[in-house]
Amino acid sequence: xxxxxxxxxxxxxxxxxxxxxxxxxxxxxxxxxxxxxxxxxxxxxxxxxxxxxxxxxxxxxxxxxxxxxxxxxxxxxxxxxxxxxxxxxxxxxxxxxxxxxxxxxxxxxxxxxxxxxxxxxxxxxxxxxxxxxxxxxxxxxxxxxxxxxxxxxxxxxxxxxxxxxxxxxxxxxxxxxxxxxxxxxxxxxxxxxxxxxxxxxxxxxxxxxxxxxxxxxxxxxxxxxxxxxxxxxxxxxxxxxxxxxxxxxxxxxxxxxxxxxxxxxxxxxxxxxxxxxxxxxxxxxxxxxxxxxxxxxxxxxxxxxxxxxxxxxxxxxxxxxxxxxxxxxxxxxxxxxxx
Amino acid sequence: xxxxxxxxxxxxxxxxxxxxxxxxxxxxxxxxxxxxxxxxxxxxxxxxxxxxxxxxxxxxxxxxxxxxxxxxxxxxxxxxxxxxxxxxxxxxxxxxxxxxxxxxxxxxxxxxxxxxxxxxxxxxxxxxxxxxxxxxxxxxxxxxxxxxxxxxxxxxxxxxxxxxxxxxxxxxxxxxxxxxxxxxxxxxxxxxxxxxxxxxxxxxxxxxxxxxxxxxxxxxxxxxxxxxxxxxxxxxxxxxxxxxxxxxxxxxxxxxxxxxxxxxxxxxxxxxxxxxxxxxxxxxxxxxxxxxxxxxxxxxxxxxxxxxxxxxxxxxxxxxxxxxxxxxxxxxxxxxxxx
Numbered sequence: 001x002x003x004x005x006x007x008x009x010x011x012x013x014x015x016x017x018x019x020x021x022x023x024x025x026x027x028x029x030x031x032x033x034x035x036x037x038x039x040x041x042x043x044x045x046x047x048x049x050x051x052x053x054x055x056x057x058x059x060x061x062x063x064x065x066x067x068x069x070x071x072x073x074x075x076x077x078x079x080x081x082x083x084x085x086x087x088x089x090x091x092x093x094x095x096x097x098x099x100x101x102x103x104x105x106x107x108x109x110x111x112x113x114x115x116x117x118x119x120x121x122x123x124x125x126x127x128x129x130x131x132x133x134x135x136x137x138x139x140x141x142x143x144x145x146x147x148x149x150x151x152x153x154x155x156x157x158x159x160x161x162x163x164x165x166x167x168x169x170x171x172x173x174x175x176x177x178x179x180x181x182x183x184x185x186x187x188x189x190x191x192x193x194x195x196x197x198x199x200x201x202x203x204x205x206x207x208x209x210x211x212x213x214x215x216x217x218x219x220x221x222x223x224x225x226x227x228x229x230x231x232x233x234x235x236x237x238x239x240x241x242x243x244x245x246x247x248x249x250x251x252x253x254x255x256x257x258x259x260x261x262x263x264x265x266x267x268x269x270x271x272x273x274x275x276x277x278x279x280x281x282x283x284x285x286x287x288x289x290x291x292x293x294x295x296x297x298x299x300x301x302x303x304x305x306x307x308x309x310x311x312x313x314x315x316x317x318x319x320x321x322x323x324x325x326x327x328x329x330x331x332x333x334x335x336x337x338x339x
Numbered sequence: 340x341x342x343x344x345x346x347x348x349x350x351x352x353x354x355x356x357x358x359x360x361x362x363x364x365x366x367x368x369x370x371x372x373x374x375x376x377x378x379x380x381x382x383x384x385x386x387x388x389x390x391x392x393x394x395x396x397x398x399x400x401x402x403x404x405x406x407x408x409x410x411x412x413x414x415x416x417x418x419x420x421x422x423x424x425x426x427x428x429x430x431x432x433x434x435x436x437x438x439x440x441x442x443x444x445x446x447x448x449x450x451x452x453x454x455x456x457x458x459x460x461x462x463x464x465x466x467x468x469x470x471x472x473x474x475x476x477x478x479x480x481x482x483x484x485x486x487x488x489x490x491x492x493x494x495x496x497x498x499x500x501x502x503x504x505x506x507x508x509x510x511x512x513x514x515x516x517x518x519x520x521x522x523x524x525x526x527x528x529x530x531x532x533x534x535x536x537x538x539x540x541x542x543x544x545x546x547x548x549x550x551x552x553x554x555x556x557x558x559x560x561x562x563x564x565x566x567x568x569x570x571x572x573x574x575x576x577x578x579x580x581x582x583x584x585x586x587x588x589x590x591x592x593x594x595x596x597x598x599x600x601x602x603x604x605x606x607x608x609x610x611x612x613x614x615x616x617x618x619x620x621x622x623x624x625x626x627x628x629x630x631x632x633x634x635x636x637x638x639x640x641x642x643x644x645x646x647x648x649x650x651x652x653x654x655x656x657x658x659x660x661x662x663x664x665x666x667x668x669x670x671x672x673x674x675x676x677x678x
Contacts, residue, residue, distance in 0.1 A: 037623075037628060039628045044615075066622065067618070071618065074598055081618070083619070259413055275384075276383075283406045284376075286406075289376060290380055291633070293629060294630070
């Protein structure tokens with residue numbers, strides 16, 4: 001099944017819409033928390049439901065090696081395994097495999113497992129078969145990801161080979177799926193690349209920018225017509241005690257938090273801000289209590305989901321330009337200033 | 340205020356009852372999850388509410404050093420700090436301080452912080468003052484805990500000094516509190532000690548056996564008239580992937596769990612057993628996912644609280660002997676058998 005998007009409203013190039021899979025529908029722009037191995041780090045699928053997350057990302061490379069796609073299939077597919085009834089998108093594993101200096105040929109790629117050193121092979125058709133075993137609602141095609149920087153001819157070969165692999169994956173595919181776009185450069189380079197390519201994409205298909213989840217990156221990409229995002233940033237920052245707030249980043253390791261009885265973000269309606277103080281959460285962080293990471297993760301994911309909701313609302317109201325300016329004022333200052 | 344217990348039912352030496360503090364009442368026998376630094380490891384106070392825990396243990400030594408009893412007091416006392424409206428019992432810190440080879444004299448004890456090497460002093464009166472700052476519902480007296488084994492005269496001196504310190508603490512005390520009993524020997528030695536001393540304790544005061552939380556230890560101590568327990572066993576086992584079940588201990592690291600779609604304990608009504616399989620929880624454990632420890636902790640604490648509830652019910656029904664036999668059959672076999 002070709003994945004389509006029904007566009008609901010536009011504001012310049014930005015758009016809101018609805019993506020429908022065999023499982024149901026979800027709204028865009030949409031941020032997908034990252035659950036690489038079938039769990040978002042520190043959270044359970046019950047936590048994800050409470051957060052109102054509609055779709056979660058999982059990773060083919062990691063799950064095919066541990067516990068094995070066959071094991072996941074026998075335990076009910078990834079939905080049954082995780083006990084998660086929302087949408088699941090699986091990354092193809094291309095990015096992980098190509099970080100292992102694999103042997104690549106026209107047919108596929110051979111690599112060694114980072115878990116136990118055993119040799120494995122992925123082809124475009126094989127990646128589709130594994131993702132079918134996992135039971136993903138949305139699949140990614142096996143892509144060639146050369147390390148950057150790379151000469152233009154290497155990039156060109158990678159793009160050409162990925163396009164051929166995408167066609168082979170499409171043919172092998174018996175359920176549903178779609179292909180995306182990946183960028184790993186500086187924000188300026190990334191936005192230039194989006195400006196150059198989004199105009200050439202069909203407007204009735206979802207546009208997925210992988211690995212972007214910072215507030216300004218989200219807003220600027222939405223302004224250029226992107227629908228889907230994923231990023232480990234909110235969860236990884238949380239595990240290091242860094243909090244996303246309306247006033248920018250807040251480090252719980254800062255001495256100013258020691259006796260602060262304010263919530264992490266006074267404007268945030270999440271259950272963590274409703275109940276615990278910065279002083280308490282700093283104490284848990286400083287003493288290495290394992291519950292700390294989960295509470296800050298709940299806040300940060302809630303905060304990012306709420307930001308994407310604000311972006312949706314702004315697109316519908318035609319006020320995205322104002323929101324972009326507001327976010328740039330807080331976060332570009334924060335990027336330059338002291339942490 | 341002297342802490343009293345209202346005995347509700349008895350079965351031999353065993354009893355159920357109600358303990359009332361300024362905060363309210365809770366039933367006994369009672370197991371208190373251990374929240375050393377103001378958090379039960381991997382759990383939040385919301386999780387503790389969901390588990391139905393009525394009282395949690397915290398530790399004076401750790402909290403007076405990090406973040407400091409004054410900081411806790413300014414952030415609402417330990418109840419406000421943790422956002423926990425249930426009961427709190429604070430250990431005096433004696434056990435921790437005496438594990439640091441401190442300098443002891445008749446007046447008190449001088450020790451070095453394990454956090455930063457600074458020197459601190461605790462006296463019976465000082466320990467009361469710190470626990471008042473923390474806002475504990477039930478305090479413990481600063482006790483002398485010599486390393487075991489020790490010659491009888493060392494034990495006698497420690498008991499005598501603790502008795503003098505208890506009288507000084509009682510005099511210094513302006514709110515409410517009580518003193519307990521601590522045992523660290525083998526189970527047989529512990530039960531012999533209980534047999535020797537419980538008969539000499541007043542029946543209208545709570546009896547607290549610190550550091551016991553294994554199923555047979557709980558049942559045998561309840562049978563000897565103990566009311567209160569705490570132990571890190573259920574939470575520590577959980578972080579290592581060891582599960583408490585009706586059939587004994589289960590290690591998630593066992594290969595038999597790999598494709599097992601059964602819940603951790605098929606007879607357990609906890610939310611983890613209602614939702615996730617052994618196969619999924621084993622996968623999280625084997626790949627080091629941080630969410631694993633919390634889910635197994637929720638199960639193990641829920642399981643122990645349910646066991647203590649079964650002990651209460653058995654005392655009320657006069658069937659404690661039968662339950663002791665059942666538990667010994669499962670758990671004494673488990674102690675001898677392979678893990």
